[in-house]
Amino acid sequence: MMLEAAGLTTGEETVYRLLVTMSAASADELAGPAGLSQGEAERVLTALAAKGLASGTDRSPQDRAPRSFAATPPDVALLPHLQRQSDSLEQARAAVTDLLETYRSTRRRRDPDQLIEVITGAEALRQHLRQIQDSTRHEMLWFCKAGHVAMPSGSNSAEFDALARGVRYRVLYEQAFFDDSGAVDNVVEGVRAGEMARAVPHLPLRLAVADRAIAIFPLVPGGPSGSSEEPTTALVRGSSLLDALVALFERYWEDAVPLHVSESGTVSGTDASAGGGVLPPTDRQLLSLLVAGVADKAIASQLGLSRRTVQRRIQSMMALAGATTRMQLAWQAARRGWM
Incomplete structure (x- = not known):
């Protein structure tokens, strides 16, 4: 069924589709093509007329021919109904979002575990980073330090998917990041895809913030690439701590040097100390x-x-x-x- 969302049953959709191809038709003429008995076809036509999708032709009292029905144009019969449903769905979605935020806010006040979640291990961290980026709607903020803990440079395909759907990425790279093999090429690819990139001499920590609503950052140093120690990371939701992390990002962003990519693929600004x-x-x-x-x-x-x-x-x-x-x-x- 294609028109169930418009309130039609399977039989009603079948008959309406047939009516659209005809100037007018009676129940007897529609019964066979629709796979219905004449009585069933009459009931369906009556239901379509009640829903405004069909109208019966006028006839005189002396006319004994079966009553014919004509289809109401789809744009008149269906689109307004679908628009009302769409509006109602959007209102319901907004209400659910508000309720969810109220629920989370209440849980955070009563249960600290709802505020900070501890993530252990590189694979778990990679999964969380992918899931967060997949659900981001507006903006991602990143601190990118040299080396990697969970995602090698160039492996964050979720960023390109998010950029393609209109998410803004603001990424801060510390100067030592560009010493990593392939780092410059990966930054060029990101900037050309729409990433806004800047560089600073040094960053205090690794950090990712999604929609200013959730952040991930390491709880303890250590666990870089090649280390046997698994990283321990904190996932923080709406709180004063999250506000402080966003403010920290903005403070570093303000003083950072913008990175510019030339047509030939070279990057200027990676020597962040030159900014001052x-x-x-x-x-x-x-x-x-x-x-x-x-x-x-x-x-x-x-x-x-x-x-x-x-x-x-x-x-x-x-x-x-x-x-x-x-x-x-x-x-x-x-x-x-x-x-």
């Missing part, structure tokens, strides 16, 4: 004038550059600092010691 290093003298002077409020035209005149070159250098520094406005560039430049 020394700019060329001309750019340092340009920044000082910009922060002082000097207009682009005057900066160009003082530095002996074209106005377009000044604007291009400012845009380049904004990209390096991860700034979207000149005010943010000035703030980041001060934090990074660029002036």
